[in-house]
Amino acid sequence: MITLRDETPSDRGGIRKVTIEAFANSEFGHNGEADLIDAVRAATDQTLSLVAIHGTQVVGHILFSPVSIECAHRTIHGIGLGPLSVLPAFQRKGIGSQLVEAGLRRLVSRNTPFSVVAGHPGFYTRFGFVPSADYGITHGFAGMPQEVFFIRADSMQSLQDLRGGLAFYLPAFGAQHNTVVEQCVAPEQRSTQVFEIERGSSPSSDGGRAHPEMNEEQHATTERNLGEQPIARLMAAGNLTRHDLVAASTQQITHKMVARACKGRWLTPNTKNKVLDALNKAAGKTYAMRDVFNY
Numbered sequence: 001m002i003t004l005r006d007e008t009p010s011d012r013g014g015i016r017k018v019t020i021e022a023f024a025n026s027e028f029g030h031n032g033e034a035d036l037i038d039a040v041r042a043a044t045d046q047t048l049s050l051v052a053i054h055g056t057q058v059v060g061h062i063l064f065s066p067v068s069i070e071c072a073h074r075t076i077h078g079i080g081l082g083p084l085s086v087l088p089a090f091q092r093k094g095i096g097s098q099l100v101e102a103g104l105r106r107l108v109s110r111n112t113p114f115s116v117v118a119g120h121p122g123f124y125t126r127f128g129f130v131p132s133a134d135y136g137i138t139h140g141f142a143g144m145p146q147e148v149f150f151i152r153a154d155s156m157q158s159l160q161d162l163r164g165g166l167a168f169y170l171p172a173f174g175a176q177h178n179t180v181v182e183q184c185v186a187p188e189q190r191s192t193q194v195f196e197i198e199r200g201s202s203p204s205s206d207g208g209r210a211h212p213e214m215n216e217e218q219h220a221t222t223e224r225n226l227g228e229q230p231i232a233r234l235m236a237a238g239n240l241t242r243h244d245l246v247a248a249s250t251q252q253i254t255h256k257m258v259a260r261a262c263k264g265r266w267l268t269p270n271t272k273n274k275v276l277d278a279l280n281k282a283a284g285k286t287y288a289m290r291d292v293f294n295y
């Protein structure tokens with residue numbers, strides 16, 4: 001039997017395990033989501049964190065953390081869903097859905113004005129999430145397509161109030177909207193950047209496809225990604241392979257993470273740190289983050 005309840009401190013090891021195994025087993029790999037959860041916990045107590053328990057084992061976990069949407073004249077505070085994980089052996093039994101539904105019920109009872117999520121349309125639309133692009137609401141993560149960003153509010157009016165807004169997650173999630181630059185631009189002047197699909201929270205097979213309602217300027221940015229990163233050149237200069245970095249690392253990194261780092265697929269700050277650390281160990285250097293990544 002599966003029971004759901006709030007996270008307690010003794011669940012933290014179990015949550016890490018579930019998160020790492022679930023993402024590692026997914027087609028996108030684990031890209032620091034377990035560390036992200038720890039970083040969010042350290043940053044705020046304004047989270048909703050639920051676990052699914054089987055016997056005494058944590059088999060599923062969902063985190064909701066503060067997200068604000070900055071609209072033309074005001075900022076509205078809501079919540080962001082994610083990461084969400086279910087142990088591979090327990091997937092496709094409805095546990096992920098139960099966690100989402102239980103979390104959303106709790107948020108409704110708290111009068112949370114909106115929830116956002118970056119994820120697969122086929123999964124999240126069943127819980128009432130709609131494409132945020134339909135309302136011109138954008139996330140600010142470079143390298144993540146806008147098409148995988150969804151929003152849910154309890155009324156159409158709430159969604160209309162958020163129209164054209166910029167969503168900001170906690171800084172633990174990484175740089176967003178090029179910090180202040182885009183916030184100064186009026187909503188009607190902003191262009192929605194759409195990038196090639198590339199990470200676990202955006203697992204759509206057609207993710208690079210432009211939204212049908214996008215204008216020409218928006219279409220022009222489709223398929224863009226962050227481009228080859230300086231780390232690729234540094235590795236080549238040092239004659240280092242992905243395997244050298246993985247072998248040198250004292251943290252959990254994968255060949256795929258290094259490959260994505262080189263290609264310029266967006267990585268969380270935690271993953272970038274791990275890759276940087278691995279490079280420094282493998283090369284015997286002390287490169288700074290700015291030497292290795294240009295974002």
Ligand SMILES: CC(C)(COP(=O)(O)OP(=O)(O)OC[C@H]1O[C@@H](n2cnc3c(N)ncnc32)[C@H](O)[C@@H]1OP(=O)(O)O)[C@@H](O)C(=O)NCCC(=O)NCCS
Nearest residue numbers: 022026083084085086091092093094095096097120201203
């Ligand atoms: C996504 C996840 C939490 C779903 O958990 P779950 O307990 O298997 O979910 P449920 O059993 O409630 O629902 C399964 C449904 O999710 C869909 N689904 C699961 N993962 C999916 C994915 N990557 N892409 C598309 N659909 C997915 C399945 O198609 C299934 O739909 P169906 O019932 O119509 O066949 C789980 O697959 C997981 O931990 N994945 C790895 C981590 C991840 O990608 N998390 C989400 C992004 S933050």
